[in-house]
Amino acid sequence: MEQNKIPQATAKRLPLYYRFLNNLHHQGKLRVSSKELSEAVKVDSATIRRDFSYFGALGKKGYGYNVEYLLGFFRKTLDQDELTEVALIGTGNLGTAFLHYNFMKNNNTKIMMAFDANPDKVGKDIGGVPIYHIDDLEKKINGVQVAILTVPAAAADGITNRLVDVGISGILNFTPARITVPDSVRVHHIDLAVELQSLVYFLKHYPLDTEE
Amino acid sequence: MEQNKIPQATAKRLPLYYRFLNNLHHQGKLRVSSKELSEAVKVDSATIRRDFSYFGALGKKGYGYNVEYLLGFFRKTLDQDELTEVALIGTGNLGTAFLHYNFMKNNNTKIMMAFDANPDKVGKDIGGVPIYHIDDLEKKINGVQVAILTVPAAAADGITNRLVDVGISGILNFTPARITVPDSVRVHHIDLAVELQSLVYFLKHYPLDTEE
DNA sequence: ATACAATTGTGAAAATAATCACGACTTATT
DNA sequence: AATAAGTCGTGATTATTTTCACAATTGTAT
Numbered sequence: 001m002e003q004n005k006i007p008q009a010t011a012k013r014l015p016l017y018y019r020f021l022n023n024l025h026h027q028g029k030l031r032v033s034s035k036e037l038s039e040a041v042k043v044d045s046a047t048i049r050r051d052f053s054y055f056g057a058l059g060k061k062g063y064g065y066n067v068e069y070l071l072g073f074f075r076k077t078l079d080q081d082e083l084t085e086v087a088l089i090g091t092g093n094l095g096t097a098f099l100h101y102n103f104m105k106n107n108n109t110k111i112m113m114a115f116d117a118n119p120d121k122v123g124k125d126i127g128g129v130p131i132y133h134i135d136d137l138e139k140k141i142n143g144v145q146v147a148i149l150t151v152p153a154a155a156a157d158g159i160t161n162r163l164v165d166v167g168i169s170g171i172l173n174f175t176p177a178r179i180t181v182p183d184s185v186r187v188h189h190i191d192l193a194v195e196l197q198s199l200v201y202f203l204k205h206y207p208l209d210t211e212e
Numbered sequence: 213m214e215q216n217k218i219p220q221a222t223a224k225r226l227p228l229y230y231r232f233l234n235n236l237h238h239q240g241k242l243r244v245s246s247k248e249l250s251e252a253v254k255v256d257s258a259t260i261r262r263d264f265s266y267f268g269a270l271g272k273k274g275y276g277y278n279v280e281y282l283l284g285f286f287r288k289t290l291d292q293d294e295l296t297e298v299a300l301i302g303t304g305n306l307g308t309a310f311l312h313y314n315f316m317k318n319n320n321t322k323i324m325m326a327f328d329a330n331p332d333k334v335g336k337d338i339g340g341v342p343i344y345h346i347d348d349l350e351k352k353i354n355g356v357q358v359a360i361l362t363v364p365a366a367a368a369d370g371i372t373n374r375l376v377d378v379g380i381s382g383i384l385n386f387t388p389a390r391i392t393v394p395d396s397v398r399v400h401h402i403d404l405a406v407e408l409q410s411l412v413y414f415l416k417h418y419p420l421d422t423e424e
Numbered sequence: 425a426t427a428c429a430a431t432t433g434t435g436a437a438a439a440t441a442a443t444c445a446c447g448a449c450t451t452a453t454t
Numbered sequence: 455a456a457t458a459a460g461t462c463g464t465g466a467t468t469a470t471t472t473t474c475a476c477a478a479t480t481g482t483a484t
Contacts, residue, residue: 245460261462261463262464269463270462271462275461276460
């Protein structure tokens with residue numbers, strides 16, 4: 001389960017590579033070079049070759065990479081044969097956007113259930129995902145390892161604690177709150193206001209002609 | 213407009229610091245140490261001190277940082293006295309989430325207008341933001357520097373080209389498409405499926421007890 | 425067969441970022 | 455005053471990530 005020593009920066013790019021390889025495969029493309037892939041995903045070609053090299057020699061010199069082979073390899077590496085079950089907490093607009101997003105298309109990842117505090121929403125479903133009341137979190141979540149947190153900031157800490165207690169492994173946190181969890185739980189923060197503000201800062205302070 | 217040499221990693225954290233300083237200020241806190249701030253924003257305290265040090269000596273040894281002073285300093289540094297106007301393209305669930313988000317609360321950033329292809333939405337407004345037809349993009353967008361792109365992937369390239377032609381400076385891209393722009397335009401990609409997939413990968417392949 | 429063009433995989437170098445660790449200074453306490 | 459406790463700012467170090475650049479290999483064309 002661990003082919004160790006893959007740099008984090010590389011690991012973060014793997015799902016991106018995987019999706020584009022899927023696209024290429026659907027387009028019927030048989031081979032691809034790091035240069036082509038580079039133009040598609042906007043990552044330097046040397047970086048792509050380096051990333052791939054952590055998994056061994058996946059390509060052929062003078063030829064490039066066989067799309068089908070590479071795709072198969074990444075499917076295994078990204079555990080795409082095993083379904084990952086996800087719960088979504090908070091069915092506001094952002095949460096609803098996730099419920100309509102078909103993660104199964106490219107990734108073997110499925111939102112199994114959603115929770116909300118609003119009784120009008122409970123019992124219905126969105127995008128085929130049933131909505132339960134947040135009070136029933138402990139009763140229903142049984143075994144789900146990953147949670148997407150799209151609740152109001154004020155509710156973030158309370159729900160986080162309940163998720164931790166119920167044994168969640170990972171949380172994708174879209175609230176502005178920087179939640180506190182034990183070391184055994186992994187949290188990725190995506191802070192929409194920070195992202196916007198950060199883009200603005202770069203625009204104003206960095207030359208309009210270079211890097212990233 | 214450029215106090216150069218701020219590392220990108222630091223620049224990305226500035227909006228986060230700014231928001232938490234705002235919180236502290238609202239709570240009536242007068243001083244704060246890098247250690248306290250560290251616990252709140254989940255960034256190592258040495259990193260925080262280093263980040264601040266790029267702007268000079270903002271704190272006092274043995275004391276910490278004066279919240280009000282630091283807040284004022286960051287307000288200037290982040291150009292919070294100048295309004296940043298934003299346009300949002302695509303008022304699906306994700307776009308609507310942004311329209312309800314009050315960026316003005318902490319940041320002097322405002323979504324001035326939204327665009328959509330659906331005639332049923334055109335002419336209405338969401339969260340006080342008027343919705344125009346996407347065909348009127350060139351007519352209406354006049355002068356706006358930043359766009360948030362929350363359209364279906366298939367529409368991303370076409371709209372990007374139109375935004376570039378109309379002289380946009382920055383795009384916050386939420387579509388899975390890796391859009392192509394000239395060097396004079398800055399794009400930040402936030403790819404929801406990749407974020408989710410990447411979290412799952414880390415869970416399965418990295419020891420449940422260490423870093424980040 | 426041979427030559428040419430394309431493209432990988434990777435050692436080495438460079439760039440970027442995080443962390444350690446401590447001297448210097450500030451405030452609080454006795 | 456003197457001492458103790460707290461905290462910054464930063465030189466130095468370490469870690470991580472990106473990029474360069476090229477020998478080795480492959481496929482294609484003649």
